[in-house]
Amino acid sequence: MSVAMPRRMALVELPLPDEALLSWVDHNTAALGLTRSRTATALGLMAAGPSTGLRLQNLTHWISDATAARIQAATGIQRAASLSLTLRRYQPAALRADVPPPDELRPVSPQGMLSGQFVYRQFITYCPTCVREQGRWSIAWHLPWTFTCPRHHCYLAGVCPACQNAVAPSRGPLTSGCTAPIPAGSRPTRRHPGHTEGYTRRCGADLGTAHAVAVEDTRVSAAQQYVNNLLDAPTRCGAAARQALIDVRTMMAVALRFGRLEHLKDADPAVCSRFNEFTTRRDGLPHAYIYGVWGARAPFDPLLMAAGVRIAHLMVTSPDPSAVLASVLPCDGPQRRERSFAFDRTDWVQVSPRYEQLARRAIGIRAYEACVRKVASTPTT
Secondary structure (H helix, E strand, O other), rough: OOOOOOOOOOOOOOOOEOOOOOHHHHHHHHOOOOOOOHHHHHHHOOOOOOHHHHHHHHHHHOHHHHHHHHEEEEEEEOOHHHOOHHHHHEEEEEEEOOOOOOOOOOOOOOOOOOOOOOOOOEEEEEEHHHHHHHOOEEHHHHHHOEEEEEEOOEEOEOOOOOOEEEEEHHHHHHHHHHEEEEEEEEEEEEOOOOOEEEEEEEEOHHHHOOOOOEEOHHHHHHHHHHHHHHHHHHHHHHHHHHHHHHHHHHHHHHHHOOOOHHHHOOOOOHHHHHHHHHHHHHHHHHOOOOOOOOOOOOOOHHHHHHHHHHHHHHHOOOOOOOHHHHHOOOOOOHHHHEEEHHHHHHHHHHHOOOHHHHHHHHHHHHHHHHHHHHHHHHHOO
């Protein structure tokens, strides 16, 4: 079924180079004095109707070439520029190459497309200073890999400073304040006289007032730059960059499952404090998988992410990662079964050959070889 091209807009606010699509829509919504739904339609996104915010959030994850063509017809913005407003800009490294294109009128849902990917499903982290100064947000904030702001040299915030709920752009623009629902009291019910029911209201707190923790640790900055270089790798280097991200993610799993405070020597106090709090809980629940890093329903704590990537970066950039990991990974013994539960075994098989001995040691030779056979027998799409 063909879809008519939208009319050319007389006025449109151009997106910033690293802006997210939904942020650009909200900026035009404010400039034009329209609703999100009408603005999205005018821009060529064809997202008018109920649940516009959620559908736009899906489009932030991925838009088709046909949608990019409609955006160009409505705004004059070139296809490559509009695609860069979505997570498609990270496909060479952060997204699998076999991600199917969404249906033209029914974009792939985050749950369907992003399962197992290196991205958040619906929430973001944010830089309070960027929100306060620009009122826009970066597409990079949709990635767990982004835990610092290079412009303001601070760690990103993960939750609202008032209600401590995760920030979901699908509920509304960041400049309108936190849109998370919070309890507001109780009121009489209409259906059952004499009874009461709870109701909620939007938080409304200014996200720009959140405390921005300064980044003073040069190793954290180096780790963030290392990851950013992988994410921004050109298509011709996509396979190598994706492999490097798999290595970092696997080593980060080691760091978060078995790392200790001593592995964060000279780190920023806020990162050390958060990691110490985390390890205390972790050691109290040795068999519980409490690290919803990938595919989590809420953003992963940027301070904790910084700790994990900081340790992992030291591992993957070392000439001899096994020597570095010797002080992190526990010896063989009763904890092997725990390690099997703690890690995605597929990742252990997919890491670079230099980590093969480490993988065998981490989950056991039999478990490793069984996983290799399973992966080899799985048909590819």
